[in-house]
Amino acid sequence: MDRAGADDVADKRRLRELLWDTPSGPRRGPRPTLTLPAIARAGIAIADADGLDGLTMQRVAESLDVTKMALYRYVPGKAELVALMIEVAIGEPPPPPADAGWRGQLDDWARQMFDRFRRHPWALTATVGARVMGPNELGWLERALAALTGTGLHGGEMLDVAVLLLGHARNLAQQVSAMETGTPEQALESGLAALLRGREECFPALIAAVESAATHAAQDQALDFGLSRILDGVDLLIKTRHP
């Protein structure tokens, strides 16, 4: 009930300023010891190592040799710090590969996005729900849409394709990250096979699929598989639009 108050819009405005506004001109007091990117990088290092649960204002402050409360001079709160970390971690969108059609560009785009999420698994949980997007995040979106201009799709369809690809990259990164926690040997073992043992009659199709997949090296190709299916579907739509 208090989460939808008037404070919410004020928080949004402050966050928008934090992400979009360039640091303003000459100040009056002493020079700041820290910078926003440095704080974000410190937070990213901690979250990369110990996840979002390990991210504490205290630890960020310690890694920067300041007190916890010093951070609040730069960042309104922890939520805004995480938003800033996302923006820095995702980084600027990479240049499109030369001499590539829309399909090659989108393929590269999705794989690059997958890589970012793989490098920063905490970003998977941090990017759910409504939030204010930063310049880098919008830059990535812009690149995907730019790749689709001239294909005959209208704006809504282009946005839908971008969302579809982003979702696939996100989800695959999540699945791969989930698999590698714990001992690698127990990854899929404790994930599925151990659960299915003794209940073979309840999940016949699942058992068959897992056994069949175990013979092939299927786990590493899930990203390629989904990407091919999605882009095949988009290609079909484009070809239908341009007979």
Next chain:
Amino acid sequence: MDRAGADDVADKRRLRELLWDTPSGPRRGPRPTLTLPAIARAGIAIADADGLDGLTMQRVAESLDVTKMALYRYVPGKAELVALMIEVAIGEPPPPPADAGWRGQLDDWARQMFDRFRRHPWALTATVGARVMGPNELGWLERALAALTGTGLHGGEMLDVAVLLLGHARNLAQQVSAMETGTPEQALESGLAALLRGREECFPALIAAVESAATHAAQDQALDFGLSRILDGVDLLIKTRHP
């Protein structure tokens, strides 16, 4: 560092027992006042209303007229409570629609999954990362794989298709949930257009796409669009496999 200790495997084992083992036989002491499903339902009600941040052991206990510590007699901790809530909220997989091919079955499956995530938005953030899956969750997966048996795809491909569809349903639910927080009028306004105002030269393709999408009623069709593209791609693969 302490998160990958030997306690982790013990936690996993306890959670597996919590989700999979049926309540055992006759007890010795007094009758328990609560049941696991009742606790899960209470937690779900709170999380549905106020999100995962609003979910507190205190509040769950209050809504059940017990003390906070009484809950720890049933659930090892908050993480396990959330896992139980996921399992109860997702529910048993619905029966497949009669007289439907693999495509119709998967289409229905994805939409049903989308509905579940829409009803319980907190499940979006709760289902990221490595976790122990429950019987219901595996039952859903089984249904998707069962729909694909006989299509000529091998096990790994069937799993990949299921993951692809699950990811799309998840992501669309997330996007729709993110849009509807705050006032509906400001939904996409504060989400994108407000940010783009004044920076038209940086995001030309984005601006064009958003303007073009505003004329059509594109937002509601993102689920259908992605689903059609994915299933088209899968159909193409199946047809290629069976010439």
Next chain:
DNA sequence: CAAAACTGTGTCCGTTGGATACAGAGTACT
């Protein structure tokens, strides 16, 4: 040179998840 503004710090508080010890209730064994 004084005033103003900004930075970093120390201290304090509310809330949260969780551990532990204890009192009562119901069942099993003799």
Next chain:
DNA sequence: AGTACTCTGTATCCAACGGACACAGTTTTG
């Protein structure tokens, strides 16, 4: 039946976390 055992719910306590607030030091502007 009666006793001992075991399980339940409770009360109390603690550490960690996010954040508010007032204060002291530093640098720029008049």
